Amino acid sequence: MEYTEIALDLIDVTAKNDSIPAATNIQPFADAEQLKRDDLAIPDYATLEDNFFLLDGSRALFPDSPAGMDFGYWSQSMSDENGAFVDPPTLEISFTEQHTCAGLTLHFLPDYPALVNIQWYTLGGVLMISKDFQPDALDYFCECPVENFGKIIIAFKQTAKPYRYIKLHAIDYGTYLTYVDTDVVEAKITEEVDPIANTISINMANFTLHSPTDDFNLMNPQGVFKLFQQGQQVHIRHFLDSGPVQMGTFRLATWQSANASTGQFTANASVGELDKTDFKRGQIYVDEPAGNIIDAIMASAGWTDYEAEEAIRNTPLSGWLAISTHRTALQQVAFAAGAIVDDSRSSTIRIYSQPPTYNNLIPRSRKFSGGSVKLLSYISDVSLTAHNFVLKSEAEQLFQGNLYVGQHEIQFDAACTGLTITGGIIAEQHPNYVIVAVSEPGEVIITGKKYEDRPTVYLHATNKLPAGAARNTIKFEAATLISGANAPVIAQRLYDYYQLRYQTAAPIILDRERAGEKVALQNTDGTGYTMNVIEKMDIDLVGGFVASATFVGNGLDIVMAYHTGELYAGQNMGVL
Numbered sequence: 001m002e003y004t005e006i007a008l009d010l011i012d013v014t015a016k017n018d019s020i021p022a023a024t025n026i027q028p029f030a031d032a033e034q035l036k037r038d039d040l041a042i043p044d045y046a047t048l049e050d051n052f053f054l055l056d057g058s059r060a061l062f063p064d065s066p067a068g069m070d071f072g073y074w075s076q077s078m079s080d081e082n083g084a085f086v087d088p089p090t091l092e093i094s095f096t097e098q099h100t101c102a103g104l105t106l107h108f109l110p111d112y113p114a115l116v117n118i119q120w121y122t123l124g125g126v127l128m129i130s131k132d133f134q135p136d137a138l139d140y141f142c143e144c145p146v147e148n149f150g151k152i153i154i155a156f157k158q159t160a161k162p163y164r165y166i167k168l169h170a171i172d173y174g175t176y177l178t179y180v181d182t183d184v185v186e187a188k189i190t191e192e193v194d195p196i197a198n199t200i201s202i203n204m205a206n207f208t209l210h211s212p213t214d215d216f217n218l219m220n221p222q223g224v225f226k227l228f229q230q231g232q233q234v235h236i237r238h239f240l241d242s243g244p245v246q247m248g249t250f251r252l253a254t255w256q257s258a259n260a261s262t263g264q265f266t267a268n269a270s271v272g273e274l275d276k277t278d279f280k281r282g283q284i285y286v287d288e289p290a291g292n293i294i295d296a297i298m299a300s301a302g303w304t305d306y307e308a309e310e311a312i313r314n315t316p317l318s319g320w321l322a323i324s325t326h327r328t329a330l331q332q333v334a335f336a337a338g339a340i341v342d343d344s345r346s347s348t349i350r351i352y353s354q355p356p357t358y359n360n361l362i363p364r365s366r367k368f369s370g371g372s373v374k375l376l377s378y379i380s381d382v383s384l385t386a387h388n389f390v391l392k393s394e395a396e397q398l399f400q401g402n403l404y405v406g407q408h409e410i411q412f413d414a415a416c417t418g419l420t421i422t423g424g425i426i427a428e429q430h431p432n433y434v435i436v437a438v439s440e441p442g443e444v445i446i447t448g449k450k451y452e453d454r455p456t457v458y459l460h461a462t463n464k465l466p467a468g469a470a471r472n473t474i475k476f477e478a479a480t481l482i483s484g485a486n487a488p489v490i491a492q493r494l495y496d497y498y499q500l501r502y503q504t505a506a507p508i509i510l511d512r513e514r515a516g517e518k519v520a521l522q523n524t525d526g527t528g529y530t531m532n533v534i535e536k537m538d539i540d541l542v543g544g545f546v547a548s549a550t551f552v553g554n555g556l557d558i559v560m561a562y563h564t565g566e567l568y569a570g571q572n573m574g575v576l
Contacts, residue, residue: 002240003181004541006207008252009233010224011174012101019171020096023073025089027165029066030074032091040070040169044110049078050163072109072169079159083114089166091154098123098148099173102227105141106154107170112138115158123150132157141175145227177224179209185262187236187541189247191344193516195354195533196497197334198476200327200341203269203515205236205250208262216263225263228255233347234267238541245512247541249347270343274301274326282321282329283431284389284415284451285481290315290337294330294351301326308351312339319481320389320415320451323432336481338493344514357531358518362508364526368546371506371524376552379498381461381473386487387480389415389451399446403438410434410446419448456484460491474498502555504532510539510547520558521551528557 021032034040046052046059053059063069075089104118112135119130128149133142156166186208192201209216215224229252236247250267258264279300285293291313298306303326315337321329334341334351343349395418399410407427415431423444428435436444465471474494476482482490504521513519515537520529532553539547 002238002545004184004187005178005180005237005239005244006184006187006209007176007178007235009174009176009235010102010227011172011176011232012099013229013231014097015095015099015101015173016171018095018097018099019173020094021073021091021171022094023075023089023091025076025087027071027074027076029069030071032073034070034072035168035171038170040072042070042072042109042169047165049165050161052164072167074168075156075166077165079162079164081162083159083162083164085157088155088157090156091168093152093154093171095123095150098150100145100147100149100227100229101174102145102224103141103143103175104152104154105139105172105175106135106168107172108135108138108140109167109169110138111164112136112140112160113156113158113164113166114160115156116142117155117157118142118144119153119155120144120146120149121151121153122148125151143175147226174227183210184208184542185210189236189539189541190536191515191539192536193340193342193344193534195340195516195535196494197331197339197341200271200331200334202272202275202327203248203250203344204253204272205234205248205267205269206265207236207267208258208264211261211263214260216257217260218257220260225255225257228252231273234265236541238545240545246345247539248343248345270303270305270347270349271327271341274303274330274349277301277326278323279321279326279329280323280411280432281430282323282415284320286318287316287485288318289313290317290333290339293317293321293333297326297329297333303349305347306349306351309339309353311353312337312351316485317481318483318485319387320453321480322413323411332479332481335479336486336490338490340516342514342516344516354533355518358520360511360513360517361520361529362511362513362522364522364524366509366511367522367524368507368509369524371504373555374503374505376501376503378466378469378472378501379474379495380465380469380471381459382491382495382498383473383475383477384458384460384482384487384491384494385475385477385479386456386458386482386484388454388456388483390454391417391451392449395420395447395449397445397447398450399444401444402442403436403444404441405438408436408438408444410436412450414453415451416448417451419446421446453480456487458487458491460488460495462495500533500552500554502530502532502553504551504553505548506551507546507548510537510545513537513547513549519551521553523557530555531558 021035023032043060045062116133120128188206190204232252234250238245253268254266411433424436424438427437515534521532530553532551536550537547
């Protein structure tokens with residue numbers, strides 16, 4: 001049976017990082033602060049709790065020096081013969097901001113308590129609600145929707161077995177909702193990849209969910225709409241007879257109620273998160289490995305789920321990155337390093353070079369009628385501007401203005417150095433901006449030396465025009481990590497790409513293909529295969545796992561191209 005599954009993480013995406021967990025009844029080797037981490041790895045230790053483990057070697061011996069290791073929260077006191085505590089272990093979690101969630105998911109190890117009390121307070125310390133819970137699993141959701149809380153106190157009152165410690169290794173501020181089969185009314189995903197990284201597209205999911213109750217009624221105080229937040233994760237899988245296909249992890253963007261039992265949603269893939277914040281600490285780079293710049297961009301964005309091909313990481317780049325979104329900064333690096341950026345079918349942002357040959361075959365048996373082939377405009381020349389940033393010899397005025405008391409961020413339109421200031425103090429200095437501290441209101445003047453751009457234009461032009469064709473030049477001027485060192489190679493790459501003029505639009509029954517890949521696409525008449533790059537797919541998960549795909553290629557039969565020598569991008573590997 002074929003169906004789609006959509007799982008929504010109804011998690012307050014900011015609560016964990018904002019939390020300040022503290023406990024007095026805690027083992028000296030444990031650390032409540034570790035509850036903020038998602039990567040705790042705690043072995044299944046043997047401890048001297050009553051009837052706790054078999055003497056079969058299945059549990060690890062407790063370490064002699066456990067300080068500094070992963071434990072999360074372990075209570076110092078042990079329950080009595082009835083599982084009760086004289087003084088119940090208590091975990092207090094404070095926050096600096098208000099938060100809202102559907103309750104708490106507590107993750108215990110290796111057994112769970114029998115009775116837990118949770119109290120929610122305002123930021124001002126006023127008790128909002130107190131509720132008891134009786135866990136029946138190691139991962140237990142304490143359901144209790146609470147809005148705008150500022151502190152939580154968790155009291156562990158009783159264990160399910162006598163003479164036990166409380167062992168808690170994680171807390172999630174919320175829960176998960178899963179919709180499958182007929183509860184997924186509509187689900188469409190757009191995957192798009194620019195093979196030359198002139199842009200980095202944001203993949204999207206649009207879906208409609210049905211609930212047998214009125215969960216999606218905006219006016220229902222117990223409904224789930226109050227718990228939705230931008231940035232919450234959405235996991236989508238499509239199940240075929242052959243097994244599940246991961247369709248990606250997205251971040252919730254918008255939601256609305258179609259009616260009391262139906263909700264409509266949009267969600268962006270991982271790259272969309274990079275578009276929300278700015279990369280300010282760009283600088284002048286001289287033969288800097290692309291991997292170092294990528295790491296700096298991702299660290300600034302707070303994004304750890306990415307991987308970059310080693311060859312791309314080792315590519316030296318020279319130039320400058322101005323203040324821009326993290327997405328734009330990453331696009332600049334990818335364009336100059338000859339990389340593709342893609343997050344299709346995963347939460348991971350992958351940065352890699354174009355593979356040399358096709359990964360999948362698309363026979364005409366998986367193509368629907370109604371497709372079309374379009375001949376794109378002929379590009380004879382690629383004009384690529386290389387940038388050379390040179391420090392001016394003379395200082396100049398960079399900023400003049402009246403500022404109030406406090407700290408102010410002053411951004412520059414070029415990289416600058418050697419700054420001096422009157423009317424304030426430079427608290428932080430970076431090539432693209434400074435933080436100025438002003439103690440008395442008044443005029444502030446900043447002077448310094450600018451780096452100026454001395455550009456050079458590289459023209460990659462064909463010597464032989466096709467019959468009847470006129471010269472047509474495409475220009476790339478704003479890639480500030482293009483220098484004299486990499487301009488010829490990148491210009492050739494761009495030129496080769498624009499020679500792929502045959503654009504095919506066709507609906508296909510999807511298998512394992514995804515945007516950015518090369519595929520061997522069989523002609524409609526079944527006479528042969530052509531090599532194509534998938535630029536875009538609009539995938540319908542409910543309407544038969546069909547994708548409206550856009551391909552570009554050179555229009556040459558793979559076998560014929562091999563014999564005539566008209567190959568491109570490693571086409572000779574994998575000849576049919």
